[in-house]
Ligand SMILES: Nc1ncnc2c1ncn2[C@@H]1O[C@H](COP(=O)(O)OP(=O)(O)OP(=O)(O)O)[C@@H](O)[C@H]1O
């Protein structure tokens with residue numbers, strides 16, 4: 001683990017050569033010493049991580065390393081057995097997902113959680129209505145204002161043509177995007193995405209991620225995302241955290257971390273290139 | 278629509294019902310009811326009871342949308358009915374008794390609801406059943422107040438201060454039940470199209486997502502539950518005023534089962550389903566009981582079996598499908 005990388009990350013050029021603003025502010029999310037074991041399995045074994053405002057942080061690591069567990073802990077779905085989490089300078093440990101959503105922490109799921117009996121449009125509109133807190137039992141969900149807002153949201157994700165399709169009829173890639181769209185509809189400041197591109201057809205993957213990144217940047221959302229595709233990580237992450245057996249094995253900008261021989265061997269499963277002098 | 282997976286928990290008629298207008302079938306249904314009530318006077322009573330039960334079944338429909346089945350909703354019906362029976366000696370005005378009965382059932386619904394919405398599926402169903410049986414035993418055992426299984430006769434009522442003769446009174450009750458059925462039908466329709474109503478299906482499929490949208494799934498279900506209690510109480514008041522006699526049988530678990538039966542028979546896809554189901558149920562009961570006194574339950578059972586096997590969208594689902602095809 002190269003601790004020096006953390007500072008180095010903050011002035012790295014980002015996608016499309018645009019230099020992202022320096023992030024000297026206080027971290028938006030700050031986890032310290034998170035521990036959680038399921039029986040004998042240490043899904044979190046002392047996680048320390050700061051997420052800076054505006055950054056895109058990728059989490060990589062083998063199956064069962066505890067990536068989803070980290071998201072579950074920071075969104076209030078699981079309570080760590082030890083440690084602390086601060087969001088925006090406030091301790092948030094023990095708060096429910098519902099409360100944390102209200103504070104601006106959104107998430108998408110490894111297995112998309114859509115309302116399968118409803119159309120994509122209704123799914124989006126429900127999220128918009130939820131944010132508005134306007135749960136009037138008499139006003140139609142698809143009233144013009146929310147329908148328009150939901151359509152605009154779907155349009156940003158390239159999902160508009162699927163608006164009238166029932167969610168359970170979508171393919172995996174569209175389901176993932178719709179799942180993220182619902183999280184974005186709530187206008188979070190921080191979004192945690194669990195494998196946003198798994199299930200997206202290889203040919204579409206880059207364009208899907210580009211769309212996603214554009215939407216999130218436009219909305220000024222800080223993002224943490226679990227990702228298995230190293231090309232995606234390399235192109236879109238400001239920093240990458242390598243998870244291994246409930247611990248962070250490496251943290252830094254992708255240029256450095258993804259060249260680390262130990263990471264290549266243990267996480268990506270490639271023997272370090274011997275051609276290199 | 279994905280395939281034709283027939284599942285009870287899913288309102289299979291939902292999609293066709295939405296694309297098909299419900300207004301015309303509703304108007305035709307109302308016209309048919311009035312016509313039958315006028316042509317066959319003794320059926321007026323049967324149809325009034327059917328309308329009342331349809332209102333209670335609307336509440337079952339709401340819970341079905343959330344994938345929950347209450348086997349105890351007769352407790353709200355009984356609450357409404359006994360409220361009328363208890364208060365009628367002191368206050369004979371039907372137009373006051375009715376809202377009072379609805380209010381008490383709503384309050385009971387809120388108290389019970391706060392407890393049962395923490396549970397799902399079989400636990401939800403059984404808790405409702407258990408609580409309704411507590412009410413049943415109270416009604417049966419507190420003889421001093423309830424006259425036990427003999428029940429209570431409801432004293433003669435006044436309508437807006439008047440005491441109409443019998444025939445007029447029957448028409449008044451029929452009209453009142455019809456009016457309330459239409460109002461509650463419209464209310465439920467609007468509710469099911471609202472975010473609150475649309476979120477009910479989220480309880481069945483994705484409760485986690487609801488929570489991650491900042492929405493309390495329990496509150497979503499509680500609202501539906503309280504509304505269903507309100508409608509149950511209204512139905513009970515109508516039943517008591519129409520039949521002029523209340524017994525603990527109203528709260529018995531078979532009465533709750535009957536409401537679920539009617540909901541499935543009529544179809545959960547539309548607010549019209551409960552009324553189609555209730556009318557079919559009461560008519561089959563009356564005619565089957567007259568034709569084959571001992572076997573009418575068997576006939577009803579067979580009807581339900583056929584519906585589940587061949588028309589999971591219920592009578593409404595069948596009608597909607599047919600209308601759509603001929604359109
Ligand atoms: N709720 C739970 N109950 C029991 N064990 C759990 C639970 N959640 C996670 N685990 C275990 O904790 C470990 C970490 O799981 P987690 O889902 O966080 O891994 P992951 O890194 O997201 O893996 P993947 O890449 O497969 O999604 C695994 O061994 C998993 O079986």
Ligand SMILES: [Mg+2]
Pocket residue numbers: 067068069110194
């Ligand atoms: Mg995972």
